[in-house]
């Protein structure tokens with residue numbers, strides 16, 4: 001077993017850390033206050049090539065592995081969860097699904113532009129009446145010759161108002177249930193497509209979160225992502241990717257909370273000493289560090305499985321659940337360590353607290369992840385697909401030595 005990063009992973013981690021400290025950190029407070037998307041920062045991220053991180057070179061990417069991608073994501077989130085959301089959606093919810101399910105034409109048409117940041121993507125699954133129950137899609141796709149006509153509404157869509165390209169999940173044949181669902185690549189300048197930002201929000205204030213409206217949007221059948229009826233599988237694949245990056249982002253939130261808390265605890269004086277010298281503060285610091293490191297290992301195990309091309313829905317759910325809840329605990333402790341100043345927007349603890357709250361809501365609530373994990377453990381529904389009951393895998397690596405799990409990164 002090898003815990004060491006290779007030279008490339010270490011270098012990418014350093015690169016992302018430096019960028020986060022130099023370019024993101026100095027803007028985060030102002031962006032949060034202005035509650036606006038920072039286009040200038042967006043251009044800087046794009047110029048670094050970050051959006052192409054995991055894509056193969058053939059599509060304009062750099063082909064970094066999922067371990068390096070997790071570490072980059074963590075660093076961005078340590079500085080700013082709004083920026084991390086932008087980064088995660090572009091890569092995990094848009095690029096990777098196109099890479100997995102797209103035709104060669106679709107890949108060549110969109111991936112290089114997504115990689116350079118020339119276009120922004122979003123993922124339209126959630127609807128006013130289809131949140132946790134994702135299969136209950138009300139958006140319809142009606143075939144009309146070579147076209148599909150999309151009608152419906154999406155909500156809580158990150159990047160929704162700034163996107164040029166949306167993956168839209170829609171029901172094409174209700175009689176087939178989730179097997180009638182299809183996924184489409186919809187260019188957002190298509191007539192009938194519109195978006196409206198959701199504001200004000202509790203956190204993620206400089207991330208765009210929007211509603212999407214589809215009013216007789218005509219999409220050519222060549223824009224279908226995956227096959228007819230494969231849309232729910234595409235959506236679940238998107239979530240397997242997105243949840244992984246949310247988990248990595250939550251590690252960044254935990255690390256950010258540790259960083260600000262230890263600095264404050266070793267400066268602030270009370271009863272004639274630094275508050276960090278009190279054991280009750282030390283207990284909070286120790287718990288934050290334990291959560292953060294355990295979470296990072298869960299993320300890196302999922303990353304390891306992804307890089308091996310092994311299905312990892314279970315391991316990703318474990319990482320997402322633990323890290324999101326750990327980020328809540330860490331942000332709660334950071335506010336507590338800052339005392340009254342933790343309640344002030346003039347100090348960073350409040351922002352981590354607000355921004356961290358969404359981590360157990362989007363991309364599957366903690367309840368959904370508990371359901372996925374428990375039903376797998378109880379043998380009710382194997383999370384990693386048929387032939388992958390929890391009992392057959394190696395509990396440490398997550399690999400299935402006797403019975404290889406169906407390959408779905």
Ligand code: CAA
Pocket residue numbers: 089123125126131132133134135156157158159178232233236237239240313361362363364365368372381385
């Ligand atoms: N990968 C591939 N296939 C999968 C899968 C996965 N991860 N999960 C399920 N499937 C397949 C199943 O194998 C099954 O296939 P068959 O019919 O061929 O057997 C099919 O999909 C249906 O599966 P279920 O019966 O398990 O489906 P369900 O309706 O009971 O739902 C669920 C399961 C886990 C609850 C799912 O609905 C779910 O994950 N819900 C939460 C949705 C969610 O996370 N939403 C967040 C939205 S994204 C967002 O936040 C926006 C943003 O911009 C950030």
